[in-house]
Amino acid sequence: MRFFYLLVLAVTLTSSGLLAQPAPASKAKAAPAKKPRIVKMFMRDGLRFEPPRLVAEPGEQIVVEIENNDSTDQTHNFVLLRPGTRDAVVQAGLALAEKGPVLEYVPPSADVLVHSRLLAAEGSGSIAFTVPTTPGIYPYVCTFPGHGMIMYGALYAGVTPPPIEKDPNLPPMVAHGAVAGGGQRPFAQRIFMPDAGPAAVAIALVGSQNVCWDAGQCRLRYAWQGSFIDASENWAGNGKILPIVPTKPWWRALKDDFPLRFGAVDSAAPKVKFLGYAATTTGPVFHYRAGVTEVYEHVLPAAGRPGIALRLQIPRAPGLVFYRTAADPNAQWTSSAGTWRDGVLMLTPAQAADVTLTLTSALCTP
Amino acid sequence: MNLVKLCSHMLALFAVTAFASAAETTPPADARVAQHYAIGKISTPPGVDPQLGGLALLPDGRLAAAFHHGQVAFYDFKTLNWKIFAEGLHEPLGLLLGQDGSLLVMQRPELTRLRDTDGDGVADRYEALWEDFGMTGNYHEFAFGPVRGPNGKLYVSLNLASAGDTIREEIRGEWSPIGLSREKFYDVADWKKNSTAAGRMYGRVKWRGCIMEIDEATGAAELFATGFRSPDGMGFDAAGNFFVNDNQGDWRGTSPVHVVQRGGFYGHPASLVWRPDWEGTEPLKLPIEKLNALRTVAAINLPHSFYASSPTAMILIPQTAAWSPFGGQMIVGEMNSGRVLRLLPEQVDGVWQGACVSFVDSQALRGGIHRLLFVGDTLYVGRTHLIWAGGEGIGTVKLTKTPFEALTMHATPDGFRFTFTAPLAAGAAEPARWPVRRYYYKYHEPYGSPQTELTQITPSKVTVSADGLSAEVAFADLKPGFIYDFNLSGLTSKQGESPLNPAIAYSLNKVPAK
Numbered sequence: 099m100r101f102f103y104l105l106v107l108a109v110t111l112t113s114s115g116l117l118a119q120p121a122p123a124s125k126a127k128a129a130p131a132k133k134p135r136i137v138k139m140f141m142r143d144g145l146r147f148e149p150p151r152l153v154a155e156p157g158e159q160i161v162v163e164i165e166n167n168d169s170t171d172q173t174h175n176f177v178l179l180r181p182g183t184r185d186a187v188v189q190a191g192l193a194l195a196e197k198g199p200v201l202e203y204v205p206p207s208a209d210v211l212v213h214s215r216l217l218a219a220e221g222s223g224s225i226a227f228t229v230p231t232t233p234g235i236y237p238y239v240c241t242f243p244g245h246g247m248i249m250y251g252a253l254y255a256g257v258t259p260p261p262i263e264k265d266p267n268l269p270p271m272v273a274h275g276a277v278a279g280g281g282q283r284p285f286a287q288r289i290f291m292p293d294a295g296p297a298a299v300a301i302a303l304v305g306s307q308n309v310c311w312d313a314g315q316c317r318l319r320y321a322w323q324g325s326f327i328d329a330s331e332n333w334a335g336n337g338k339i340l341p342i343v344p345t346k347p348w349w350r351a352l353k354d355d356f357p358l359r360f361g362a363v364d365s366a367a368p369k370v371k372f373l374g375y376a377a378t379t380t381g382p383v384f385h386y387r388a389g390v391t392e393v394y395e396h397v398l399p400a401a402g403r404p405g406i407a408l409r410l411q412i413p414r415a416p417g418l419v420f421y422r423t424a425a426d427p428n429a430q431w432t433s434s435a436g437t438w439r440d441g442v443l444m445l446t447p448a449q450a451a452d453v454t455l456t457l458t459s460a461l462c463t464p
Numbered sequence: 465m466n467l468v469k470l471c472s473h474m475l476a477l478f479a480v481t482a483f484a485s486a487a488e489t490t491p492p493a494d495a496r497v498a499q500h501y502a503i504g505k506i507s508t509p510p511g512v513d514p515q516l517g518g519l520a521l522l523p524d525g526r527l528a529a530a531f532h533h534g535q536v537a538f539y540d541f542k543t544l545n546w547k548i549f550a551e552g553l554h555e556p557l558g559l560l561l562g563q564d565g566s567l568l569v570m571q572r573p574e575l576t577r578l579r580d581t582d583g584d585g586v587a588d589r590y591e592a593l594w595e596d597f598g599m600t601g602n603y604h605e606f607a608f609g610p611v612r613g614p615n616g617k618l619y620v621s622l623n624l625a626s627a628g629d630t631i632r633e634e635i636r637g638e639w640s641p642i643g644l645s646r647e648k649f650y651d652v653a654d655w656k657k658n659s660t661a662a663g664r665m666y667g668r669v670k671w672r673g674c675i676m677e678i679d680e681a682t683g684a685a686e687l688f689a690t691g692f693r694s695p696d697g698m699g700f701d702a703a704g705n706f707f708v709n710d711n712q713g714d715w716r717g718t719s720p721v722h723v724v725q726r727g728g729f730y731g732h733p734a735s736l737v738w739r740p741d742w743e744g745t746e747p748l749k750l751p752i753e754k755l756n757a758l759r760t761v762a763a764i765n766l767p768h769s770f771y772a773s774s775p776t777a778m779i780l781i782p783q784t785a786a787w788s789p790f791g792g793q794m795i796v797g798e799m800n801s802g803r804v805l806r807l808l809p810e811q812v813d814g815v816w817q818g819a820c821v822s823f824v825d826s827q828a829l830r831g832g833i834h835r836l837l838f839v840g841d842t843l844y845v846g847r848t849h850l851i852w853a854g855g856e857g858i859g860t861v862k863l864t865k866t867p868f869e870a871l872t873m874h875a876t877p878d879g880f881r882f883t884f885t886a887p888l889a890a891g892a893a894e895p896a897r898w899p900v901r902r903y904y905y906k907y908h909e910p911y912g913s914p915q916t917e918l919t920q921i922t923p924s925k926v927t928v929s930a931d932g933l934s935a936e937v938a939f940a941d942l943k944p945g946f947i948y949d950f951n952l953s954g955l956t957s958k959q960g961e962s963p964l965n966p967a968i969a970y971s972l973n974k975v976p977a978k
């Protein structure tokens with residue numbers, strides 16, 4: 099049987115002086131060098147590289163396995179450049195004019211460090227190279243005429259990349275697309291989240307607030323203001339890398355502290371069972387059972403104030419309901435009904451049938 | 465899904481600049497496939513990551529597909545347009561139409577029922593049908609299914625965690641105390657050292673490595689079978705027998721296809737701790753003889769890399785003129801190459817066994833073949849890869865001209881009986897034209913297995929039927945417990961064709977009684 103066709107373009111660019119010297123073949127045989135890292139690169143519909151950026155160590159040996167998966171049958175190449183030369187190389191590529199096809203649209207330029215062949219749709223290729231030893235941000239671009247202004251990305255070598263949605267070295271569309279939900283609000287994304295159980299939900303609320311709601315524990319975990327999660331690394335990998343919460347949460351629930359209690363404030367935390375959620379125009383309405391009691395919990399932005407709100411609906415509360423909040427000097431809890439004492443809201447069954455809790459903080463901005 | 469071994473890539477960093485052509489060339493084998501199968505593709509939704517987790521056909525004839533970033537979208541075959549139905553799911557890896565018209569989707573944390581209650585064409589209810597299973601946050605805990613059995617029950621399968629990663633301190637569900645202590649699993653710094661005691665793949669939270677039976681109406685779940693590692697593919701044959709495949713790795717010398725019975729154990733020991741009758745022994749420490757006695761062996765072994773490295777969806781070929789003569793046979797997808805295989809299982813004196821043979825094997829199919837669905841005369845092929853070998857998007861396959869190759873293969877008291885899709889040419893009775901590599905894969909803890917006790921054998925006698933459509937292949941020394949891996953490239957049809965897929969491997973568990 100056949101092996102997957104792998105076309106390797108092994109390159110060293112010692113002449114450019116930029117790339118590290120690879121070990122001579124004979125030496126490598128005697129003491130096998132660390133296996134090169136394999137990085138996948140896809141060319142996608144809409145003139146996009148996926149992933150839009152790569153992170154590598156200076157001097158690292160990597161192999162970029164490239165697949166042109168553009169379903170619109172566009173032809174692309176992958177050209178890695180010296181820092182800051184993207185515009186110039188794209189222009190030089192255009193200037194090739196009728197000489198372009200022969201050169202596969204790669205301009206002969208010292209700024210071009212390494213490049214793939216021109217890949218037709220469904221084509222694949224691979225380039226092996228040593229990452230430059232000089233730390234820097236090395237652009238990669240497709241030099242096919244008309245593509246280079248949109249279709250590019252960046253290899254960060256020994257330089258820490260900024261949050262993807264703020265990365266000036268990426269096409270604006272890509273930065274936008276890195277945010278889960280593509281900027282939709284409200285939007286709920288089930289995904290692994292930092293500082294929560296593994297069955298987490300990230301929620302972008304209308305406005306600028308975001309929360310992490312834990313579907314394993316059926317409770318709110320934290321809230322942050324600003325951009326929604328960047329899940330690009332999580333999605334580019336096998337799911338192990340946690341999404342980035344771009345700003346520091348302004349509020350966090352305590353660990354292991356389910357807030358609802360039935361009958362008495364110090365009664366044992368009920369066992370919870372997640373039942374799902376309804377998607378609404380104002381945010382998800384979670385549905386769960388706490389003990390035997392069904393609870394609906396609508397997560398939405400706070401009305402008229404910076405912050406978030408939880409509309410709780412407990413249609414058949416068996417008795418008094420208590421909502422416990424953690425001491426937090428910045429957080430302010432208020433509610434549409436019930437009595438607060440020492441950070442605990444007490445609700446009669448009638449009040450618990452429909453009550454809205456609002457959480458604001460001095461750390462929130464309007 | 466599988467940790468793909470990248471070492472097969474013939475890669476070197478040369479000290480001199482070397483260019484190899486990346487130009488598009490069609491390998492000769494693929495050109496031959498193209499004479500028999502039309503391979504194409506359909507678009508995927510714009511702006512949606514094209515890695516596919518699930519495929520289903522809607523009652524109104526649209527195609528439903530689940531994607532890597534959590535969308536479910538519907539494709540209209542008439543307008544060729546996609547419409548997003550649901551979003552924000554966590555790594556959905558299976559779709560099934562619910563009996564009540566809802567759409568069932570298996571995502572990492574739960575089996576979810578999607579409903580559109582207001583009729584606007586977009587899901588507004590994401591109901592947790594079953595979520596009572598453990599999660600440690602380990603990336604390898606993928607969840608597959610659901611498939612529906614002839615009894616109307618749903619079946620889902622849950623992956624083990626990988627020792628390539630730790631667990632998170634906050635987990636969901638009960639932790640089994642059997643084995644390495646839980647705190648050790650948090651210890652990222654010492655994990656390399658600790659991980660060997662964890663087991664290469666581990667299942668310390670509930671139902672990991674298990675097949676679960678779910679009541680579609682109530683969500684009530686019951687343990688159905690144990691002993692799995694990364695069981696992506698589940699399916700039923702026409703008689704209702706339940707087939708589940710698994711991925712080569714620890715305790716998996718090669719990728720197996722099992723016929724699964726309630727209460728059965730299928731070889732990977734990690735999930736034994738979740739059997740209700742388990743008395744607390746660390747399954748990894750059990751003597752191999754004990755495990756061997758407990759387990760049911762694979763019905764069909766898929767020889768690693770030669771046939772499949774990472775098997776996926778299993779479905780039946782429709783019994784229509786378009787797919788004749790293959791109708792009714794089972795096929796299985798494969799992640800690591802552009803290959804779909806046919807499976808030819810049979811029961812011999814109560815023991816399941818059978819053969820595998822390539823069905824469509826072409827680079828034009830890409831790789832990463834994860835989900836399969838027949839709609840009309842077309843086979844839809846949904847592809848994914850994550851960080852492993854694979855492909856993307858949705859491919860299409862149509863049979864245009866039946867190739868010459870083995871159609872069926874059965875064990876006989878003396879050897880095997882083959883049927884072919886076209887009559888054999890004269891000379892097929894020469895035993896030398898039927899060379900066999902005979903070997904088996906070891907059942908043991910290490911990752912994979914060499915082909916063991918490999919010998920080259922040839923039949924003692926071959927008898928071809930008068931019509932040339934079948935052959936009896938006898939061996940002087942027919943031994944059970946071996947894979948008989950035939951290379952039929954020396955055969956030709958009366959039309960002068962050689963087999964499109966000449967390799968066919970039968971896992972002989974039991975020699976039929978005379």
Ligand SMILES: [Cu+2]
Binds near residue numbers: 145174175240241249
């Ligand atoms: Cu391009």
